Amino acid sequence: MDWKIVISTFVTIFLAELGDKTQLASILMTSKTNKPTLVFLGTMLAFAVVTVIGVAVGAIITRYLPINFIKVGAAIAFIIVGILILFGKM
Numbered sequence: 001m002d003w004k005i006v007i008s009t010f011v012t013i014f015l016a017e018l019g020d021k022t023q024l025a026s027i028l029m030t031s032k033t034n035k036p037t038l039v040f041l042g043t044m045l046a047f048a049v050v051t052v053i054g055v056a057v058g059a060i061i062t063r064y065l066p067i068n069f070i071k072v073g074a075a076i077a078f079i080i081v082g083i084l085i086l087f088g089k090m
Contacts, residue, residue: 022047 017023022043030039061070084090 026039026043029042030036033039081090
């Protein structure tokens, strides 16, 4: 097993998710239901499903597109989202 990939993926995802709307939704759901264990299970199941979809789509895309094309596309998408957020369109 390549632990470098596992650790770098963990750190990247952990930092990206820290304080995002998913975490805030989990806090809200826990405060509304007062059932932290069930909210935790639901949150982890949702993350697992979303992650499986992301990994599967990533595996398919990398078969047909060069990695540089994917990086440029992702960068452009992030810039567009940032501009939309900046101008209150998102």
